[in-house]
Amino acid sequence: MTNVLGVWPENTHQAQILRLLRDGPCSRAELGDAVGLSRSKVATELDRMIDRGLVETAGPAASRGGRPSSIVRIAAATRFLSIDIGASTLDVALTDGELQVVARLTERTELRQGPTAVIAQALELVTKLAADSGTTRFTGAGIGVPGPVSFHEGVPVSPPFMPGWHRFPVREMFSTELGCPVLVDNDVNIMALGEKHAGIARSFDDFLFVKIGAGIGAGIVVGGDVYRGANGCAGDIGHTAVDENGPQCLCGNVGCLEAYFGGAALTRDAVAAARAGRSDQLAEQLARIGTLTALDVTRAAAAGDPVAVGMVRDGGRRVGQVLARLVSFFNPGMVVIGGGLAGMGHALLAEIRGVVYRSSLPLATGDMPIVLSELGDQAGLIGATRMISDHVFTAS
């Protein structure tokens, strides 16, 4: 597979035009207004961009009076790739230049196999996706991994539970194999970017995205951009101690938020409740399948099982306690709750809200919404392509 459209915007006006068209087709006249260029100057830039295959004409524009204008859009051949490497799944998707999904494949994986095997599996999925959709060239690829990342180097840094991934050249390997620009970031940061681009946080410049899934983490958006911190590990709220005398966490410390809530903690507690005969529903499920997951707890809670409801409430309270402090510190405009366990929905949300609104400073929480993600499992996908398109749609 060869590079991209092979070309980059030549100047900041072209980059600005591409970012505008990423949100949908525009008339030449509208583009000129938005970019602040005269009609003739915008025409010059657009003609060059059409010649170079970056954009194309899509028909006449509705008349605004005056000279007729035409609609332009991002080249239909534009294809961004999103590769979300999760704790137990690989999610690969292809979008057009407007970040709309054109194809998607998901497969189970096992991070502990190490990076070489997982990346090979991801590349197989990409090849299949490209073949199925007749794609021969990628404009760029955004990769998410479930751990801290040195963004500028494109390598994971000390990711927990990921043997072999520390400083593995993930970006370089994908870039070589895909033949296109690649950026790698922490999966939560990417989901936050997805919410900023197309989700409920679209109109917020400063907000927190909290992922509750296998793990718990936060994406921090400052001034519309992801804030990654000095070492790329900003937002790691899952492994800070909420109780010095709390239970043992898989990370080796005690009393971490993830030792109370998240995939592994819920599985542990659900199995214990089933075995102790405290929940008929969980006990039946355990007897039938031989195992329980966090999703079983979600289902049991939705069906009104009191033990499962208690687990969701308890988890929400713990998350709320951590968030209350962060809200006072960071004073976000909004908090978005996403990730696999956000499916616990309003019971979880109600508990989080109760604690945060009770414990944070009134000034910080007075008009601050705490809401569920609207994008669900598309947040990471959209965020990854948003990240790489921001990079590609920058003047070279």
Place this chain on the structure above:
Amino acid sequence: MTNVLGVWPENTHQAQILRLLRDGPCSRAELGDAVGLSRSKVATELDRMIDRGLVETAGPAASRGGRPSSIVRIAAATRFLSIDIGASTLDVALTDGELQVVARLTERTELRQGPTAVIAQALELVTKLAADSGTTRFTGAGIGVPGPVSFHEGVPVSPPFMPGWHRFPVREMFSTELGCPVLVDNDVNIMALGEKHAGIARSFDDFLFVKIGAGIGAGIVVGGDVYRGANGCAGDIGHTAVDENGPQCLCGNVGCLEAYFGGAALTRDAVAAARAGRSDQLAEQLARIGTLTALDVTRAAAAGDPVAVGMVRDGGRRVGQVLARLVSFFNPGMVVIGGGLAGMGHALLAEIRGVVYRSSLPLATGDMPIVLSELGDQAGLIGATRMISDHVFTAS
């Protein structure tokens, strides 16, 4: 008093030149290199700026070979004003265009008198300072207040313990009276900016400044700029609960960090220790003066009084616990400890470091320095003039 130099930079090159000269005089040749302008273009800009009284020539430059160059500097008449409104003191200073202090006056005040009286007192100090130093015009003024501020409006918002200050038009009032551009911000944000401009955090873009004084608060610097949050109250770590069963705080809640440490808590604990006969040194001081302050605890701790040392250690541990969580969340490049009680120095620092390094994620703390402010009680002063000079040295 009339406005400023009366003039603003006319374009971004002039603004850039002024910001460079704020760090000290430069040769015309060096300025051209730094701004990326040809020798003739930089000469054109400088000639206009000299005509308009923004900069002046300060003699010939050392030869670099080629044509002789001259040294230019910010106009000697440039005068920035810093007005730091503290819990119990007013600190007013005048700096030159390089933010060097040329005059300073400090007086006790009482915030509870309300804004009209305190602002009148500050303006009297300004008049005295101006008369003593022969200053007739201010280039700009930066104002610090000890509470949350809506930065864009220049008004305090729900500041605790400051009756009458909520939404009082502080910026407008000073601006009218001083006849110059004025910006108002939270005192901790301003101290953080001082550390960024001339303190130990000069080379850090992302760091936390923690003020421990009458109150406890944090200034958050992201990408070199102060991050203020959605409502201007980011960094408020003094009134978040560290223990739901903790002591009553002056703010009305229980278990806040400030209920354990900071001026009021130390005074309370010192008096209790003196009365209970647990500390001879504090008891003697209480008997002699009839009152105890946090500074008495600092002195007693420095003299080895075991109760006072215990109070400093206990406070450091509490601050460390709060910071450990924030460090994992924010992943700063550095943490700077300042404010009146930073005079507790290395005993306090050792305790904070111990807790943070023990409890935070290794990746976030691996190479993160936790250090004492180098600027001491000049941090706010330098930060306030840095803030307003950034504003004035922007192309209009």
